[in-house]
Amino acid sequence: MSDAALRSPLHAEHVALGATLVPFAGWEMPVRYTGDIAEHTAVRTAAGLFDLSHMGEISVRGDGAAAFLDHALVGRMSAVGLWGAKYTMMCTPEGGVIDDLIVYRRDWDHFIIVANAANKDTVIAELGARLAGFDAALEDVSAEIALIAVQGPRAEEIVARMCVRGDDDIHAMRYYTAANILLTGDIHAFAARTGYTGEDGFELFVAADQAAAVWELALAEGAGDGLVPCGLSARDSLRLEAGMPLYGQELTRDTTPFDAGLGRIVAFGTAANPRGAFVGRDALLRAKAAGPARVLVGLVGDGRRAARTGYAVTDDAGTQVGTVTSGAPSPTLGRPIAMAYVPPALSAPGTVVGIDVRGRREDMTVVALPFYSRAS
Template sequence: MTRTTSLHARHVALGAAFTDFGGWSMPVRYTSDLAEHHAVRTAAGLFDISHMAEFEVAGADAAAFLDHALAGLVSVMRVGKAKYSLVLSESGGIVDDVIVYRLAEDRYLVVANAGNRHAVAAAFRERGAAFADASVDDLTDRYSLIAVQGPAAESILAATDGIAEVSVPWGEQGYYAWASARFAGEPLLVARTGYTGEDGFELLVRNAAAVPLWDALLAAGAPLGLVPAGLAARDTLRLEAGMPLYGHELSLDVQPAQAGLGRVAPLATKTADFVGRAALEAGPPAGAPVLVGLVGEGRRAGRAGYAVLDADGARVGEITSGALSPTLGRPVAMAFVAPAVAAPGAELSIDVRGTRIPATVTALPFYRRKK
């Protein structure tokens, strides 16, 4: 059964078109993909991301448990900070990519992808057996998550009626950090994180306050160019920013090093015996494909599943995500290719429905915001 978020009625009223994503009916667009994309790059977009899964990990053993359960080292993270991490299988494949927030010395919030909620929950149950004083509480059904992304995001939040008691003053909160606040009397977590390549915030609030918060953000943001934005814009934004999407760039068949995420599992500094460590130490098989960026010629974009070819027309890889970049005006893609053709500057081509489109390997990301 397809689920809906607490904001579904608002999306319907705004004329959204919907798609199934991870078992949820989510807005794919409200007006046009391009308009929503450009709004985020120039002003701000408002996203409902309540389909994401949230877990609270608490107790005296919470830090040790997460050091074991995740590839990243979270026990050294300060309260008030956030960290990107990975849940790995024993074979080193990626169960999910997550963001971890340290809420207190003995309490963390882990945000996972919607489609991997049950896989992450199962992994946490199994890995928690050796940690008596670490509890895992699935908060997904009780909370909503709203993202404000774009250069005007902070100004919009500062002007939003009802947001009060912010623990870190506006202008002082760092990237990958969070602050506590209240909205209309309800607890509000304000995280400076996002999935668009722009500055922005993700706001966690109880379901009962989601609609009033959405309305207040729209009211405050309208004069500054804020628009509701759907999954289509979110996808082209994250692609330009070189951010991986589970099921495309990340899967159980991919080790972090193949996807350019070796830094997320710091084998030299993390001494904890985390799940998947032995497989990462052994490394991927020789010749395993690696993730690269591709910039194509013309206007025709490669899509997921399209073949990547070498100069002789031999297949050397496959597109995982691709689109005509609204910001750059050129086709861009991420692809897994053979290591021999993965160096930046390598000239390849993409088989776009029988036509070979020249493409050049380039370092990710394709787009980097101005500081």
């Protein structure tokens, strides 16, 4: 392990729990504590606890903060209500995805942007480059904030029990909204009903020096509900089943939001409710009009051998026509699942494609995403 790897404020807790730590985006983070499938299943059936302190948090403040983000991002952040959250992206002028983000509105003039760990510095630099002329100030608050997620059908009860004030807010909170709560131990937290698992759940933003207390509180309050700590491996298989993209795999600078099937998050405005220019607008308008040259699809295999990132999607002649972006044996479905870019002609559900799995063809069938949806 490189000495230069960054460590979470929860590093000692991970070591004490016997986690297997791996390098991840410049950090040393838990890939698993006990077993990938047990952790995955706990989130689907009870609850899981995740340390997401490697994620980047960027504060944007000022009277011009909303107008600035409307210019810098593809979504319309000025339309987000107080305590609202929005999934959005930052794109290049050519329409390529620089990062996918969740933006939280903490006040009319204060937003928190959550960026992927590997992209955080790029996002900050790019936001800075887009800031000219706006009355807004950027601050990298990643080091001060620990992000702890409680995800799963028992998450609401567990997080409510962690509160001394705000448990009513937890019960009342809608998906993709947030609130300030007070946790046992007089710990302030910004709690958002967001996640990356396909389950209900909460993400708790707390001061880094209080992360350990929040982590122990969650383990104590959740133990009776079956909450277990979960690593990056479970996080990846959960998000894949939920059909959620991962930057660097489904999303890159060579893909547009339209390629990834996420064109709905690009807000061009309407005649009645027009929106001004934003970075990437012209290229994205062209991409929308032209339609995608390739389509992100879900694939399910009949065999046991799983497609993995980078494997070729082939036609019946064995010619490569697409590429797998993510793939794994699905713990919930018990079958291999994958996401892949394919030509539009091969994107209809029911289409059978070949995957070159280490030199041998495996058939997989195109299905609608997501692979898994929670009962609601």
